[in-house]
Amino acid sequence: MLQILMAGSVLTYVGTKLYQHLNKKEIPSSLQAMKILKEKVTPISKEVHHQQNQEMLPVHKSEFDYEKSVNQELAITSVSLGLATAGALVYPPLIIASLAGLAYVTLPIVHRGYRTLVIERRIGSTLVDAIVLPCVLVSGHYIIAALSYWLYSSSEKLVLKTKDYSQKSLISVFGEQPRFVWTLTEGVEVEIPLEALKVGDIVVVNAGENVPVDGTITDGAASIDQHILTGEAQPSEKEVGDQVFASTVVLSGKICIRNEKAGKETIAAKIGDILNHTADFKTTIQSRGEELADRSALPILGTSAVALVTSGASGALAAMFVGIGMNMKMLVPLSVLNFLNLASANNILIKDGRALEMLSQVDTIVFDKTGTLTQDKPHVEKVYMLAGYEENELLTYAAAAEQKQTHPIAKAILQFANERGLSLPKLGEAKYEVGYGIKVNISNKLIRVGSSRFMEMEGIAIPEEIRNIMSNCHEYGYSLIMIAIDEQLGGAIELHATLRPGAKSIINKLRQRNLSLYIISGDHEKPTKALAEELGIDNYFAEVLPENKASLIEQLQQEGKVVCFVGDGINDSIALKKAHVSISLRGASTIATDTAQIILMNGDLNRLDQLFEIAQALDNNINIGIISSIAPGMMVIGGVFLLHFGILSALVIESAGLALGLGNSMLPLINHQRKPHIIVN
Structure with missing residues (x-):
């Protein structure tokens, strides 16, 4: 009896703390890992505001109701455990109050067991819980009953914390499009809501803006980053007659687009629709703890039935009290939760714990x-010189011309010039030929920087030597930017994708x-x-x-x-x-x-190696947790048949196994807090 009272007293305190821990929206800020998670998640929230705000929210009302029910049960069982312990130690009538709370919690537990057996037509751990918990309660072992109910509620809360209930449809690309667009009406630019666009309307898109529709360019030219749709590393030059697609970005230039498809009809939105209707693979993977707990249900019930015949009601209840299912339902999610926290400390955000498994x-x-x-911004690989120009001279002209531009190629040229320590002259009058290149006056010289199309438009002759280089660049996917001084081609800059x-x-x-x-x-x-x-x-x-x-x-x-x-x-x-x-x-x-x-x-791609280390450590941790769940159960079952164990013996052995399992589940975070530079235990 003294053992039970001591266990109840300790677990009452632990229960209160764990309830506070689990009932928070996030892992307590006292954990260093959660601090890091907040620091890293906040910037992402600003970038992808909508889905990050919705990410952790369940979709269906029943899921909200279930979470509310679990929170309520955990609160009631925590109080009931405290009352039962206090009643045994100080004031016996308090036990009656604890029984009222446990009786209230019994109803939904029995309902879940009934649903598993009758509606789902299977024997699972919820059925065992629905049998054993009320039986312990009516047997008169009140502290044991209160402790059992609290452990059950805690395991349900832990499962809820780590199980992914977000069965919501993926956020659509259409939802990320601008709310308003500029259209050309009788020669005047007018801003209208995106949803008001009609097929045939002319949409105006400037540099730095997303293309809101699929359509054909009717006026202007632009350099467009469309790698999110096509995977192309380098920007694509578009002119009148070319097709453009929603969700791509105009890097430079200005274009007018005849709207052909908008909103949900665009290619990007259709890809999002495909995602919404793709079979969700991750929903077919049950939590290992729940799966193993369900598999243990039938053997436990069968063993209990045999024990009823050979050892009586006490032995049958002790056999059914084997916590294989409950322990695994608690320990596996707790391990996952702690390793998710550990991953966040290493700048890794894991949205689905089963992916880590x-x-x-x-x-x-x-x-x-x-x-x-590769990175989005290329790098200068080589400078080709013609007509006696020096490499640094050509770079100075190119960087000076591009210094006010923001597209990736301009940034790459400017960075290369800066690394060379080149000082850039002030620009004279600048003229942008949108989408192709730029003309500027530098030291009384007319400098042209741009593509081969731009040079041809300007009447600049391109020597055969450069044309051969152009052909090679096209074959290997490199970019070639040409520099002309006055009316003569001075050279070219070759840019490669940056690893x-x-x-x-x-x-x-x-x-x-x-x-x-x-x-x-x-x-x-x-x-x-x-x-x-x-x-x-x-x-x-x-x-x-x-x-x-x-x-x-x-x-x-x-x-x-x-x-x-x-x-x-x-x-x-x-x-x-x-x-x-x-x-x-x-x-x-x-x-x-x-x-x-x-x-x-x-x-940082090097985080991949750390991620695999964490995943392997999680796998080892879960295996140890499973052993700590199964081994005490086997000892209890052996004791029931060989040593006539009752429910008290079962409680002591199962509690010892659970304590070892909880210690194993918490060990990674404990080690990390002691030695933050250590990734895993």
Whole structure:
């Protein structure tokens, strides 16, 4: 009896603290990991405001009701445990008050057991709970009953905290479009709501703005970043007659677009619609704790029935009191919750805990090229000189002309000039030929900087030497920017895609884990192959259309591979959703960030290796938790048949096993708080 009272007293205090812990919207700020999570999530919230605000909210009213019910049950059982303990120690009538609370909580527990057996037609852990908890209560073991009810409520709350109830439709690209657009009406620009657009309306889009519709350019020219749709690394030059698509970005220039498709009819929105109707793979993966708990239900009931015959009601109740199911339902979610917290401390946001569990089984990683292995901003690779001009002279002219521009190529040229320590002269009169290039006056010289089209439009002759270089650049997906001084071509600057920092390092680390690595890209064959060779990746897919990326993921899965896809952009979103595990970077487009289960918040690819370490540690931790759940249960069952154990003996053994399991589940965070630089236990 003294053991029960001591356990009840301690667990009353623990129960109150755990209730406060679990009933908060977030993990307590006292944890260093949560502090880091808040610091990292806040900036993302500003960038992708809508989906981050909605991310943790359940959709259906029944889910709100269930969470409310679980919170209420945990509060009642915590109070009841305290009253029962106080009643046994100080004032016996308090036990009656505790019984009232436990009786109230019994109703929904029995209802869940009834639903499992009658409606769902299966035998699960909820049925065992619905039998054993009321039986313990009516047996007269009030403190044991209060403790059992509290453990049950705590396990339900832990499951709720880690289980993903967000079955909401993915946020659509249409929802991220501007609310208002500028249209050209009788030669006058008029701002109207996006939903008021009609087919045939002329939409005006300036530099720095998103294209709101699918349509054809009727006037102007622009350089457009459309990599989120097509995967192309370099901006695409568009002129009258060319098609443009919603969700792409005008980097420079100004265009008028005849609206052909708007809103839900655009290609980008249709990709979002496909995502909404794609079978959700992650909903087919049950929590390991719940699954194992359900599997243990029938053996426990069968063992209890045998014990009823051989050892009487006390032995049957002790056998049914085996906490395999309840312990696993509590320990596995708690382990997941703590490792999610640990991951956040390492700048990794995991939106679906089951993805972290699945990661330990991954044997294949598929990387998207553009925006994942490479950065959006290119770098200057080489400067070609003609007509006796010096390299620094050409760079000075190009950087001076581009110094007020904001597109990626201009930034790359300016950065290269800055690294050379070049001082830029002041600009004279500047004239922008939108979409193609720029003309400026520098030291009484007319400087033209832009594409080959721009030079041809300006009547600048392009030598055969440069045309050969142009052909090679096109073949390998490089950009070539030309510089003309007065009426003569002075040279050209070749720009390559910039490898993301840490890409080579992480590829080497992943190879050491014996993982199969692939590159998938919408880019041409040669640049994709060159990148694969540079990184030491044997497998690659080039010139892959957005809709085919998911097919390639499925193909690998059909070969028996467990696939992790690391991607970026709307064109990757379906592939992100198809993969067993999906990872995106902080710089990803809105829908990609919403689709991915795991986000590397600081864009550091080296976090992938840490992520795999955390996943493996979680797998080991869960296995230890399962052992700590099963072993005491086996001891209790053996004791019931061989040593005539009753419910008190079962409680002591099960409590010891639960204490070990809880310690194991909490160990990663305890170690991290002691040694923040240590990633896992």
